[in-house]
Amino acid sequence: MVLFWHRRDLRVRDNCGLEQAASFDEPLVSLFVLDPTVLEHASPVRVACLLDGLSALREQYRERDSDLLVRRGEASKVVPQVASEVEASTVVWNEDYSGLASERDRAVTAALEDDGVRLESVHDAICHEPGSITPNQGEHYSVFSYFWKKWRDREKQSPVDAPTAADLGEVRGDPLPSLEELGFEEPEVSFPSVTPTAARERVASFCSGPIYRYAETRDVPSAGMTSRLSPHLKWGTVGVRELYAATERAADRAEDGDARASVREFQRQLAWREFYAHVLAFNPETVSENFSGYQNGIEWHNDPEELEAWQAGRTGYPIVDAGMRQLLEEAWMHNRVRMLVASFLTKDLLIDWREGYDWFRRHLADHETANDVGGWQWAASTGTDAQPYFRVFNPMKQGREYDPDAEYIRQYVPELADASSDEIHGWHELEPSEREAVAPDYPAPLVDHGERRTMAIETFERARGDG
Secondary structure, eight states: OEEESSSOOOOOOOOOOHHHHSSSSOOOOEEEEEEEETTTTTHHHHHHHHEEEEEEEHHHHHHHTOOEEEEOOOOHHHHHHHHHHOOOOOEEEEEESSHHHHHHHHHHHHHHHTTTEEEEEOOOSSSOOOTOOOSSSSSSSSHHHHHHHHHHOOOOOOOOOOOOOGGOOOOOOOOOTTTTTTTTOSSSSSOOOOOOHHHHHHHHHHHTTTTGGHHTTTTTTTOOOSOOHHHHHHHHOOOOOHHHHHHHHHHHHOSSSHHHHHHHHHHHHHHHHHHHHHHHHHHHGGGGGSSSSOOOOOOOOHHHHHHHHHTOOOOOOOOOOOHHHHHHSSSOOOHHHHHHHHIIIIISSSOOOOHHHHHHHHHTTTHHHHHHHHHHHHTTTOOOTTTTTTTTOOOOHHHHHHHOHHHHHHHGGGGGGOOOHHHHGGGSSSOHHHHHHHHHHHHHOOSOOHHHHHHHHHHHHHHTTOO
């Protein structure tokens, strides 16, 4: 018997580790472990997505006259125990690149080796594994543009087939636990269906039309033209090779150069995801430490009331508040707005990026350690290829540029539903009496952007030792 251990790969199609496990001349049994050490870092919405994905994965196995074994407990104990139960000669899993995952996998490896069980870990989650795209010196690129050129030109593996019923062993799993049984409350937000079927439908829909306008619309939050595939990539309900192949077919169907360039822009975003995965694989400490060191410590302001206003979407900066409220309502936020709210927290409010990262980790359905750490450190000017410390997004200017008619803002900030676009984008310039007349329930700006921009630059200059 061969035991395949599912983790962040809740699918049977285009699953490299599962294909490897099925290649042995032995029946295959699959397992998922609900590990309390991992669940400590989870949230209600992400565990709800996980259970949704596990239910769909189980059905895929049952359609093939097998089942998915789901067990609770420390992986270092559960995996060897199940391997013994099914008399597995080999255990196979797909690699994960976070520090927490690496620690878990080392413990499982040691336990299996003690039992004399063979194990294989397989590259699957990204197109090119960490260490395969490197500069002439060093383990990984810290500048994305150089990484992108090599990633773009490097050949991609084709999608791999799902196992057949003949590959699978006959087992019957127990019912899935509920959120309550796992110690989580029912999430109070709407969240996407995270299943292979939903993923394939999303890929097909996006690649049949929106991808050809992606370059021109990706920064417009009201356009609804982004792929919304991030939860599926996070949970692995779609394989990255399958997704990339779909984008290549879309490029082949493109009617002109602009449409093909738009497809390439989406592929560039896939490369960003892999860039951050490579960085994290070689620098697991960046989950809690700045990637880029400063001569002196950064003097974070860390005002708890300002942090609370940011979390609640009550800063008095409309597009910032719209983004934070979208997060609370949908467990998702538009990517352009993610950058804006991150810049506002770390520069306008001078609050440590780790506070923002933790809030995103708790509320995003698509939270991925590498992506979120990379994005937050980019915004805070502490990461790889980060925005310069003196670049501070102006939230009012960004609102005018990317949501000129305030459609996105009105959707998530109903207090401003009757305000004109000029009043919304000029909210910081209105007199108190004017704000009271336009939207009495919406707050005045929490801080003065101009003053806080100057403060942020001076703070980072002191950290750099410039003054």
